[in-house]
Amino acid sequence: MEIILVSCNFQQTTGFQRFYSLSSMSCKKLFILSWDSCAWLFGPPHNTLLASFVSNMKSELSGFLGWLRPGHMHTSCILVVEDKGDMVDTETGSQEEDFLLQDEIYKSRLASIKREEDTFMRERDRYELEKGRLIREMKRIRDEDGSRFNNFQILNHRYALLNLLGKGGFSEVYKQAFDLVEHRFVACKLHGLNAQWSEDKKQSYIRHAIREYNIHKTLVHHHIVRLWDIFEIDQNTFCTVLDYCSGKDLDAVLKATPVLPEREARIIIVQIFQGLVYLNKRTQKIIHYDLKPGNVLFDDFGVAKVTDFGLSKIVEDDVGSQGMELTSQGAGTYWYLPPECFELSKTPLISSKVDVWSAGILLYQMLFGRRPFGHDQTQERILREDTIIKARKVEFPSRPAVSNEAKDFIRRCLTYNQGERPDVLTIAQDPYLTYSKK
Missing domain, CATH: 1.20.5 (Single alpha-helices involved in coiled-coils or other helix-helix interfaces)
Structure with missing residues (x-):
């Protein structure tokens, strides 16, 4: 019997053949697989002579395997033992068991x-x-x-500026501040007019800010951020003072945790709708028109509050059931606006159903970690490709698992036809938005 080494890169096969020679082994074939420094022996199981061979060759194999250094061979090599003698019967069952064990x-x-x-x-x-x-x-x-306000100034002899919270559009800077009169933390929204703006643009911006203030100052509700004060700082700057919400906004929450458990998402959307119901039960109804994650804030206790009424619309008493004309077409955040806001052939009519659609998008995003329409598109591409106008049906991914009640509620919010979509006060009666003890 001879041991033959089969190896692509091994150059000393002949010498090794001469080194090992066996004559007493009653075995047709013996395979020795070397993987690094470990040897795997494959041959007739339960063979007495094979066991004796392995025992006798253990030290020599160890030396041989140690001799096979990296560079002499590929990762593995195969030694084949050939015998001219009779083949010993094998136990197929044991071989199969070994194979299954190795497979496991x-x-x-x-x-x-x-x-x-x-x-x-x-x-x-x-x-x-x-x-x-x-x-x-x-x-x-x-x-x-x-910031020009980074030295802890006291504004209007009352508000001590502390930390910068962030920057928004229109050169706005948000500062955490302390109200020295009421002894509470507030958020100061600093509106700065660009010195390079034309006088017409400055006046337009001021009118826009005053309009927002006049809408917002009358709103007093648990789920609406309260506006406390407004005053001029200098010729080009004025300040509005709002509730300070120490928690993150919903946008920051979703960036940290893109998919929320349905229980958490549901309680957030319930609070948002409570704020919307308040806006629609007033004598002068208000359409928020810019519901998005960045405009939902959380206070110390996790209470959700709707903010930013810069694009909101006051529904006058003489407006019919079909809604009011959209005069600011092109404004807003396109991922959250309904199809009627993209109607270009005529001036669209809008109602609180705009906010219902936006809330449906918010709930979908909280549950599935993405917006249902145009998620990976820019606003320009959404407009160019008519993404929202083509959004006739909402599709739900198979994962994560979400209740059928949530999906049905989202479908109602995202009803394509504005005439068939429920308004805020109607959908507020939906079972998904009501909690009862079961």
Whole structure:
């Protein structure tokens, strides 16, 4: 019997053949697989002579396997033992059992690797979120350093400015402040007019801000951010003072946790609708028109509050049931606006059904981690490709699992035909928005 080494890169096969020679082995074939420093023996199981061979060759094999250094061979090599003698009967059942055992070992290892991969992916996502948070914080600090109000000024002899909270459109800067009269924290919204603007643009901006203030100052509700004060700082700057909500806004929440449990998403949308119902039960109804994650804030106790009435519409008493004309077409955040707001052939008529559609988009996004229409598109592309006008039916992914009640509610909110879509006061009666003890 001879031991023959089969290896792509091994150059000393002949010498090894001469080194090992067996004559007493009653075995047709013996395979020895070397993987690094471990030897796997495949041959007739339960063979006494094979067992004796392995025992006798153990030390020599160890030396041989140690001799096979990296560079002499590929990852593995095969030794084949040939014998001219009679073949010993094998026990097929035991071979099959060994094969199944080895198969289970491989499957177990594969499952372990997949678990490790899942762990690495979660860690990567966590680090990406942390990276985003740190980038936003660096931007906030940079904006604060560049602000003309960064030296803790006291405005109107009453509001002590503290930390910069963020920047919005129209050169607005949000500052956490302390009300020295009422002894409470507030948010100061600083409106700065660009010195390069024309006089007409400045006057237009001032009219816009005053209009927002006149709407907002009358709103007093648990789920509406309260507007407390407004005053002029200088010729080009004025300030509005609002409730300070110490929690994140919904946009920040969804960036940290893109998919919320249905229970959490539901209680948030219920609070939003309570605020909308208040707006629609007033003598002068108000359409918010700009419901989006960034305009939903949370206070210390996690209470959701609707804010930013810069695009809101007052529904006059003489407006019919069909709604009022949309005079600010093109404004707003396109992912959250209904199809009627994109009607270009004529001036669209809108109603509180605009806010119903927007709320449906919000709930969908909280539950599935993405917007149902135009999620990966820019606003320009949405407008160019008529994405929302073509959004006749909402589709739901198979994961995560969401109740049929939630899906049905979203479908009602996202009814394409404005005439068939419920308004705020109607859909507020929906069972999905009501809590009862079961």
